[in-house]
Amino acid sequence: MHLPLYGLLFAGLALCAWAGDWPADAAVDAHAPTRTLTPKVVVNSGRLAWEPYKRDLTPWPSLSHLDRRPTPPPQAAGFTPPLRGDVARGRAIALDPARGNCIACHVLPGEDWPGSLGHLLLGYRKRGHSDAYVYQQIYDRRLINPNTVMPPFGTFGLLTEQDIRDLTAYVQSLD
């Protein structure tokens, strides 16, 4: 007799689990192409409009108090030689704002408008770091410095293994 009641309860719980991991106060439209929304201020209006953002940001933890997702923990890259990286492709990734965007923080030889908060990479080839070490730094530097600002490009799935191999080859080539 009370079965429908439990059915409703389970359906409700299942819906919560299915609706995705983002918190209830996130600016998200589950049916929008990238889910993440960006506000659009409409002049002389009491309502705030929302538009799809260029990138889906729902997979990573937000600042919401309702967000119960932990920070993905640091990962060892498990680099296997040989490197097989392409220097030219690595440079393109380093300068591309949508991919590596290394230039936003690092001074790179010969490139315009570098950031300054990352370590200088000038003359990197002379420092004698192993490819495995450089690869790990790009993949997830938190294993080397737990309080690093550098994004964990491998662990967070921002770059592919080949991207990181190309970047490693590029960084190891810098004069």
Add this chain to the structure above:
Amino acid sequence: MSKAWTEHATLALGLMLLLSAQPGAADPAEPRRELDLPLERYEPHVRGDLRLSGTYPLWRDRSRLDWRLAGSPEEHWKLNWKFMDPPYNSAVHGGHFALDRGEALYRQLDRSGRFAACLGAPRGRLKGLRTRYPRYRADLGRVVGLEEAIEHCAAAQGQVLENGSYDNSAVSLYIASLSQGLPIAIDVSRGPMRAAFERGRRLFHTRAGRLNFACSSCHVRNVGQMLRGSHITTPYGDVAHYPVYRTQYMLQSLHLRLIECNLDAGVQPLRPGSRAYTDLEVFLTALSNGYPVSVPAERH
């Protein structure tokens, strides 16, 4: 029959407790979120910048800025962009239009005097109101920013002024303009405001998003450094000019600015008025205590 109902209720309650006891559901223990450490001790006053960027003496007094710094791309960040506060552009800009709109909306909303009373301005005296928000409101049972209060009090008059909308920010800007030059003065020494400040402080150091940045990764650890073409500024003294007219954008409330910060840093943004943004607003406003309200301001 009542016994059967009690059994069912007990079973349902037990089921809910069981499910909520799973890690990650409603676990009282926080999820393991990385923090940018150490968690700094912040002074809830704008002079706290003396121990962070040390640039405070250069922008403490708007009327005595060294304009040679404003003209230098290497050094203008040391003025904390205060050179764009009024009367930087004494010609008409978007902030002035918003101010006029805000005044008209306010007069219409407050015809009965109930709107001002709801905002916490007895007898319609708006002077100084902006300097005492965010505040704890016992009637709402939570800490609210001025824009959230405007949304709430407009709804009580039957009007929709969504938090973050142009009209909401316009009314907020008008109210702020009546506190022009008065120092921000919120009390975060006790009670719910202190709790909100502490949550905001922790959020400021909480890593988030696809790049795993915390606000503090840049705005505490790397103030003055360059991110591509921009210098990183201090979090002190930064909320006195909101809502702000963005020359590249629109009228922008602080919560909309936090959404822009989140998007730029690859973090999923929240809705304006979310608890987390309000906690950050309390934290950042406390770091502007003692700095005069400066509207209508522009920023790029």
